Amino acid sequence: MSEQEQYAKTAQQQAELSRRAPNARELASQGPGLDNYEAVMAAAASAATMAKRAPLTYLTPEPQGPAAELNDVAETGASPSLATRYLGLDLRSPLVASAGPLSQSVEGIKELADTGLGAVVMYSLFEEQIRRQEARQVALLERHEEAFAEALNYFPEPEELGSQDIIRNYLQLVEDAAKAIDIPLIASLNGATHGGWVDTARQLQDAGAAALELNIYMVPGDLGVTGAEVEERHLEILAGVKQAVDIPVAVKLSPYFSSVGQMAIALDEAGADGLVLFNRFLQPDIDIERLEVVPGVELSTPFEARLPRTWIAVLHGKLRASLAGTSGVETVDDVVKYLLAGADVVMTTSALVRHGRGYASTLVDGLGQWLSRKDLTLDRVRGMLAVPEEARASGYERAGYVAALQRAKTRYGA
Numbered sequence: 284m285s286e287q288e289q290y291a292k293t294a295q296q297q298a299e300l301s302r303r304a305p306n307a308r309e310l311a312s313q314g315p316g317l318d319n320y321e322a323v324m325a326a327a328a329s330a331a332t333m334a335k336r337a338p339l340t341y342l343t344p345e346p347q348g349p350a351a352e353l354n355d356v357a358e359t360g361a362s363p364s365l366a367t368r369y370l371g372l373d374l375r376s377p378l379v380a381s382a383g384p385l386s387q388s389v390e391g392i393k394e395l396a397d398t399g400l401g402a403v404v405m406y407s408l409f410e411e412q413i414r415r416q417e418a419r420q421v422a423l424l425e426r427h428e429e430a431f432a433e434a435l436n437y438f439p440e441p442e443e444l445g446s447q448d449i450i451r452n453y454l455q456l457v458e459d460a461a462k463a464i465d466i467p468l469i470a471s472l473n474g475a476t477h478g479g480w481v482d483t484a485r486q487l488q489d490a491g492a493a494a495l496e497l498n499i500y501m502v503p504g505d506l507g508v509t510g511a512e513v514e515e516r517h518l519e520i521l522a523g524v525k526q527a528v529d530i531p532v533a534v535k536l537s538p539y540f541s542s543v544g545q546m547a548i549a550l551d552e553a554g555a556d557g558l559v560l561f562n563r564f565l566q567p568d569i570d571i572e573r574l575e576v577v578p579g580v581e582l583s584t585p586f587e588a589r590l591p592r593t594w595i596a597v598l599h600g601k602l603r604a605s606l607a608g609t610s611g612v613e614t615v616d617d618v619v620k621y622l623l624a625g626a627d628v629v630m631t632t633s634a635l636v637r638h639g640r641g642y643a644s645t646l647v648d649g650l651g652q653w654l655s656r657k658d659l660t661l662d663r664v665r666g667m668l669a670v671p672e673e674a675r676a677s678g679y680e681r682a683g684y685v686a687a688l689q690r691a692k693t694r695y696g697a
């Protein structure tokens with residue numbers, strides 16, 4: 284086929300596809316057709332038209348169904364219910380304080396709980412802290428064994444570990460805070476290898492944690508490690524923790540897998556009760572005056588919500604596990620966007636660090652007001668703009684990508 288014939292055929296196919304499926308939702312649902320270039324381009328053209336009305340994060344479907352019934356002026360009077368299920372737990376709202384520095388005291392946790400948040404995730408207890416403390420306990424035990432050979436069953440009293448008893452302090456905080464608040468307290472374990480440290484999960488459960496968030500923060504810096512090994516490690520760690528506890532376990536994971544969806548499915552099948560998307564990968568800066576690497580956690584910006592939101596939109600409705608969105612929540616709009624994409628709960632830390640714990644009630648109240656204004660229920664909103672069940676996500680996302688670049692050419696082109 285000559286180039287001209289090919290062009291004519293492509294144009295014909297595009298016209299036909301546009302005629303048959305005037306919006307991207309339909310195009311994306313056409314299945315295998317989206318694997319070919321023409322169909323993707325047609326979907327992109329359609330998306331570009333729609334983009335005049337709405338900016339693209341992932342391909343924004345034409346408002347249909349519930350979205351088409353939006354009523355901007357509805358005033359129902361009654362506050363809409365924000366009741367939510369997450370990890371099998373009943374939450375009073377879908378806003379959750381994510382793991383961070385604001386949960387280091389009972390007072391701090393209580394203050395968070397008093398804002399209308401649905402749950403609080405505590406700051407993380409790290410595998411390294413647990414291992415170090417275990418090693419220290421063994422060292423102390425050995426010293427005592429030498430000194431008192433007859434007292435072989437002697438084990439150092441926790442007091443001997445003093446203020447460095449990080450595990451004990453953490454457990455105590457879980458116990459006290461869980462009693463002090465009327466919403467679920469989720470403890471956070473942060474690790475990267477499989478090992479005995481996961482047994483601490485059981486202690487967290489016994490201390491009163493309603494659930495566990497397992498942050499698997501693994502940077503495969505060893506260049507010999509394969510992707511398959513990294514994935515296997517995730518499943519092993521999850522299996523170890525699941526074995527140790529009866530409470531629900533959510534996995535907070537990174538976005539850096541060759542196939543995020545496949546990893547999500549594997550974790551779901553391995554028993555994860557929820558997935559928290561995503562860990563922010565700490566990327567140190569470099570100070571060119573002091574010639575130093577500068578580590579440190581920066582507060583997020585709303586732009587960072589786009590990656591987790593995209594994957595939540597793909598995964599919504601496809602897993603048994605709950606989905607939590609974390610990163611980039613600054614305003615009520617950011618909360619709503621996560622819910623529209625399909626998040627069960629939306630987490631926030633940076634905004635609360637920036638504006639204070641009380642800001643959580645601004646987000647919770649704002650969500651209620653938005654629902655009232657739109658005359659929508661939370662259930663109808665959740666996943667309204669997820670990648671449709673029938674769509675092939677790869678084609679859908681590709682179409683959105685092509686459309687975005689086409690728009691960018693027009694916008695920024697000479």
Ligand SMILES: Cc1cc2nc3c(=O)[nH]c(=O)nc-3n(C[C@H](O)[C@H](O)[C@H](O)COP(=O)(O)O)c2cc1C
Pocket residue numbers: 381382383384405406407408471473498535561562563580581582583584609610611612630631632633634636
């Ligand atoms: C100061 C600070 C401390 C954090 N500590 C933890 C932690 O201990 N464990 C954890 O899993 N995530 C931790 N995070 C990550 C947050 O839970 C959250 O996933 C991330 O900040 C993105 O959400 P945000 O945009 O709402 O801040 C921390 C974040 C910040 C800013």
